[in-house]
Amino acid sequence: MTIQKPTSITRTELHALVWREPRSKLAGIWGISDVAIGKLCVKECIPAPPPGYWAKRAAGGRVSTTPLPMRLPGQRELIELRAVNYYERWNAPVDLESEITPPTYIETVEEVVQSAFVRLGPFRAKRDLSDPHHGLRRVLLSESKRAEKIKERDWSFDKPRFLEPRFQRQLRLFSSIFFILDSIHASCEVVQKETWIQGVGHIHHLIASVSIGGSSVQLQFLEPENPKGNNDLPRSSVTTLRVGSSGKGGNFVDEPGAKIEKRLEDIVKAILTLAETKMRSADFSIYERKLERRNQMLEAIAERKRKEEAMRLAAIKARKEAIRKEIADAAANLRRAQDIRSLVAAMAGHPDCVGEQSANYLSRTSRNQTSNTMPLHS
Known part of the structure; x- marks a missing residue:
């Protein structure tokens, strides 16, 4: 089977490829490194052959394939092999010849969340920041630099910002949640x-x-402690962890006997659920956008056809008017010709135009240029 470089591929197709061909061969065809393919498999939750698999297979040994697990929440079945942002999907070209179908999912939100949930690490809250998650690195590094300035000068306008107990607790909880989610990358x-x-x-x-x-x-x-009346920094009577903007994923409140540290499982499950629902909502918005753009394109085509038809009818009308004018002009010319013929016939019977008197009549007529009519005598 010939393998070509794709621009996108499904998880099922990629899983089949990495178990059928070595990553080094795929890398040569796709123009990327085998390490990049391995990272892609990790990111998309696709199991790859372990070390020694291909040697064992070449030697005729018995090998087995790890089945493809369910995708992670927020993860699409179709994998783009180049960076594609939301705006590119939003404004993607619409093919009028193909049918636009709404997004469908084999699994329910609950099934996807539960599949990811069982892969997560231990749900333990960190007691300190002696070994923080690397996701806190930038904040802790800036805090460390501010603390160093104070030590060097004994003062600084830019003092450490998050030394208060409430901020230290926030950092510990964030670190705890991050370590749990590391299991699903x-x-x-x-x-x-x-x-x-x-x-x-x-x-x-x-x-x-x-x-x-x-x-x-x-x-x-x-x-x-948050000040009142600020949308960026809402205030609560008790410490509350808000999941998602405006708490779309839920609000987890400190309660007697149920501190936030004891509710990490519920918090992580809310994060996974919101990630999946946001992805599905985005897919449906893009589907509606495609329908809207398709309708706009069809309306534009219909409007262009209406204009072309109006121009065609106007051209036909103009042609008919021109033909009517030509007929009217021809009729007028015919009437004038008939009048001239009648006049010539009448003049031919006039006494002055008969015999020798014809020359005298014509001579008198030439001298009387101002006369427009000729009296006829019976």
Whole structure:
């Protein structure tokens, strides 16, 4: 079977390829490294042959294929082998000859979430930041630099921003969630945000971003210390972890005997569920966008045909008018010709035009140029 370089491939097709041909061979055909193919398999949750598999197979040994597991939440079945962002999908060309079908999924949201959930690491909350997740690296590095400046100068306008217990707890919880999601190769990072509030000044806060497949989910803490009346930094009477923008994935509140640290399983499940629902919602929005663009294209084609038909009818009407004018002009010319013939016939019978008097009549007529009529005598 000939293997060609694709622009996209399904998870099922890629799984079959990496178990049928060595990655080195695929890399030569696709123009990428075998390491890149291996990373793609890891990212798309596709099991690849273990070391020694091909040697054992070449020697006639007995080998087995690891079946393809269910995709991760937020992960599409179709894999793009080049970077394709949401706006490219949104404005992708529409083929009028092919049918546009709504997105369908074999698995339910609950099945996809449960399949990923059983692969996750231990649900343990970190007690400190002695071994933080690498997703906290940028925030902790900037904090460390600010602390160093204070040590060197004994003062600094740019002091560490997240030394308060509430921020340290947020960082520990984010780190705990990130370590759990490492088992499914989610991309996680904490970023610091700055918000200006009138009468208060600059307020710094933390937001975590979790990317699974093509979906991104934000995590943010709402604290009682947050100032009132700010949409970027909402306030809550008790510490609350909000999953998704505006809490679309749920709000997890500190309760007596049920701190947020004890609810990591529910939080992670909410993240996975929101990632899958966001992906499906995006797919359906793109489907509706394709229908809209298809209708716009059909309307444009219909409008162009209407204009062409109007121009055709106008040309026919103009041609008919020209023909009518030609007929009318011909009729007028015919009438004038008939009048001239009648006049000539009448003049032929006039006494002055008979015999020798004809020359005298013509002579008198030539001298009387101002006369437009000729009296006829009986």
